[in-house]
Amino acid sequence: MRMNQGVEWGLHCCVALGWIGQNEVVSTARLAAKFDLPAAYLNKSLQALARAGVLVSSAGPRGGFRLARAPSKITLLEVVDAIEGPEAAFRCTEIRRTGDGASPASECKKPCAIASAMRQAELAWRKELSSQTIASVMMNAPQAAAERAVQWFEATRAVASNTAAAAAT
Amino acid sequence: MRMNQGVEWGLHCCVALGWIGQNEVVSTARLAAKFDLPAAYLNKSLQALARAGVLVSSAGPRGGFRLARAPSKITLLEVVDAIEGPEAAFRCTEIRRTGDGASPASECKKPCAIASAMRQAELAWRKELSSQTIASVMMNAPQAAAERAVQWFEATRAVASNTAAAAAT
DNA sequence: GTTATCTTACTCGGATATAACCTGTCCGAGTTCGATCGG
DNA sequence: CCGATCGAACTCGGACAGGTTATATCCGAGTAAGATAAC
Numbered sequence: 001m002r003m004n005q006g007v008e009w010g011l012h013c014c015v016a017l018g019w020i021g022q023n024e025v026v027s028t029a030r031l032a033a034k035f036d037l038p039a040a041y042l043n044k045s046l047q048a049l050a051r052a053g054v055l056v057s058s059a060g061p062r063g064g065f066r067l068a069r070a071p072s073k074i075t076l077l078e079v080v081d082a083i084e085g086p087e088a089a090f091r092c093t094e095i096r097r098t099g100d101g102a103s104p105a106s107e108c109k110k111p112c113a114i115a116s117a118m119r120q121a122e123l124a125w126r127k128e129l130s131s132q133t134i135a136s137v138m139m140n141a142p143q144a145a146a147e148r149a150v151q152w153f154e155a156t157r158a159v160a161s162n163t164a165a166a167a168a169t
Numbered sequence: 170m171r172m173n174q175g176v177e178w179g180l181h182c183c184v185a186l187g188w189i190g191q192n193e194v195v196s197t198a199r200l201a202a203k204f205d206l207p208a209a210y211l212n213k214s215l216q217a218l219a220r221a222g223v224l225v226s227s228a229g230p231r232g233g234f235r236l237a238r239a240p241s242k243i244t245l246l247e248v249v250d251a252i253e254g255p256e257a258a259f260r261c262t263e264i265r266r267t268g269d270g271a272s273p274a275s276e277c278k279k280p281c282a283i284a285s286a287m288r289q290a291e292l293a294w295r296k297e298l299s300s301q302t303i304a305s306v307m308m309n310a311p312q313a314a315a316e317r318a319v320q321w322f323e324a325t326r327a328v329a330s331n332t333a334a335a336a337a338t
Numbered sequence: 339g340t341t342a343t344c345t346t347a348c349t350c351g352g353a354t355a356t357a358a359c360c361t362g363t364c365c366g367a368g369t370t371c372g373a374t375c376g377g
Numbered sequence: 378c379c380g381a382t383c384g385a386a387c388t389c390g391g392a393c394a395g396g397t398t399a400t401a402t403c404c405g406a407g408t409a410a411g412a413t414a415a416c
């Protein structure tokens with residue numbers, strides 16, 4: 001059982017977007033440079049977050065992604081579900097109905113006891129994830145990291161402007 | 170995030186072994202026939218459970234697997250860990266330390282806030298799994314299924330004896 | 339000076355290769371049961 | 378009749394391919410900003 005790498009990337013990006021401000025737009029390329037990640041693949045995860053309504057995407061020059069809501073209104077569960085997809089980790093294949101000792105359909109009206117137990121555990125996991133938000137993660141991170149993110153954002157924005165200015169000369 | 174199929178198989182086998190009695194030994198082939206599963210691959214999962222001390226294996230004719238302890242002393246977490254392996258679903262790759270906005274080592278003495286949040290959720294999942302046992306699953310399953318398992322066990326044992334007797338003629 | 343138009347470069351978005359892991363299979367070492375032979 | 382020995386078949390255990398999913402990459406459609414030219 002191995003979670004997609006994109007979950008970690010998406011969470012870090014959401015936290016970074018929260019630090020630099022909800023209304024600020026950042027392109028995939030800049031976020032990829034910040035964490036030294038493959039930009040094209042990171043874009044895939046950010047697209048999934050945009051489809052799920054966690055991020056908002058804008059095209060064209062100065063485009064990119066921004067948070068769709070306040071960081072306190074975005075739960076970790078939303079991010080995980082957006083990237084991992086909706087299906088549960090444990091999938092019951094109803095093997096109780098197959099083979100020599102198969103149970104008749106009349107005994108299978110209630111869900112399989114094993115599937116119920118596994119589902120209960122997964123619900124506890126989801127509940128814990130839904131109680132944490134991007135804002136709560138921001139609170140638990142070092143203050144210096146937040147300041148560093150803002151500085152990085154300003155610096156790379158300046159670079160972008162300078163690049164444009166340099167190209168104009 | 171997708172859990173190994175072997176977890177479902179292992180849990181069903183443990184429950185079946187609990188129903189037919191802690192001291193009864195059943196071979197992989199018989200268990201595979203009961204659920205219509207590929208015997209050789211099921212064996213792989215049962216081996217993992219034996220290594221983890223959940224099952225006890227015995228070789229030779231009339232050999233196979235049996236529960237190592239009472240069903241009430243085997244938690245679902247043990248079964249899941251034995252087959253899935255020890256590593257967590259979410260693995261922090263410390264991307265906060267890489268890229269342009271990398272945090273210095275002095276800020277990374279505490280674990281990453283994102284990794285902590287994900288770990289907390291995973292601990293809730295594990296806690297729920299450790300509170301459930303093979304015995305509790307047996308309680309929640311239909312009584313008819315338990316009786317059917319015992320009948321199946323007796324029947325296949327008889328078949329095995331008959332087969333041996335038939336081969337002797 | 340203002341406004342409308344056009345060009346341009348940048349962005350997202352989805353379609354396309356590659357790699358790792360899970361699934362499935364096979365054969366060999368070891369062991370135990372049963373038959374056999376001798377006492 | 379009883380016991381030890383031998384043979385044989387059955388079991389687990391780990392080593393070996395195939396399929397599916399996650400990872401990584403590329404290129405095209407669309408768009409907004411900025412420059413340009415006309416008024």
